[in-house]
Amino acid sequence: xxxxxxxxxxxxxxxxxxxxxxxxxxxxxxxxxxxxxxxxxxxxxxxxxxxxxxxxxxxxxxxxxxxxxxxxxxxxxxxxxxxxxxxxxxxxxxxxxxxxxxxxxxxxxxx
Amino acid sequence: xxxxxxxxxxxxxxxxxxxxxxxxxxxxxxxxxxxxxxxxxxxxxxxxxxxxxxxxxxxxxxxxxxxxxxxxxxxxxxxxxxxxxxxxxxxxxxxxxxxxxxxxxxxxxxxxxxxxx
Numbered sequence: 001x002x003x004x005x006x007x008x009x010x011x012x013x014x015x016x017x018x019x020x021x022x023x024x025x026x027x028x029x030x031x032x033x034x035x036x037x038x039x040x041x042x043x044x045x046x047x048x049x050x051x052x053x054x055x056x057x058x059x060x061x062x063x064x065x066x067x068x069x070x071x072x073x074x075x076x077x078x079x080x081x082x083x084x085x086x087x088x089x090x091x092x093x094x095x096x097x098x099x100x101x102x103x104x105x106x107x108x109x110x111x
Numbered sequence: 112x113x114x115x116x117x118x119x120x121x122x123x124x125x126x127x128x129x130x131x132x133x134x135x136x137x138x139x140x141x142x143x144x145x146x147x148x149x150x151x152x153x154x155x156x157x158x159x160x161x162x163x164x165x166x167x168x169x170x171x172x173x174x175x176x177x178x179x180x181x182x183x184x185x186x187x188x189x190x191x192x193x194x195x196x197x198x199x200x201x202x203x204x205x206x207x208x209x210x211x212x213x214x215x216x217x218x219x220x221x222x223x224x225x226x227x228x
Binding site for chain 1: 215216221
């Protein structure tokens, strides 16, 4: 059974640019949740995708958007990057409301 | 809105000893889940233990156990016979059972646990 994977591992972008982060869910899972973890903080919920539709969103601006594909993998897109977007981005997959399994994260640095 | 508070930014324990990490939360719901997650330097968030609010019995997983006090909204984690591999950030998290979403997690700020040989 393949676990949750995320790519890339690290990424450096310039303020104002756009970025796409990717997540492959665990086999059999149909739900992907994205979290942002700033340095020294706990993860904060960005949004969740269930069967290709957004199914809940945290307190993040519209420049944070996402997609879920028919194979249940997911993308997180961030437009007009700001310095405060520098963080670890975690993806977690689950089967509906069951346990969430986390990927290793993508470290985004905005300069 | 639900909140989770971890009041101990850092804790230290001697190898083979016992340590307790504290967590309090605020919610108006009667049914929910509580979790402790471990995040080592590798960054992977690993589930340590889970507690269902409707269960009075405290959850245990090998050396890890919780003290769940529903009325006090307290959920502490006890690690017995601490090992060097237990060194990590520990996060307490809350999740609704019901509601429109599939149940997003609400995390505390974490406690950094060091284990001394």
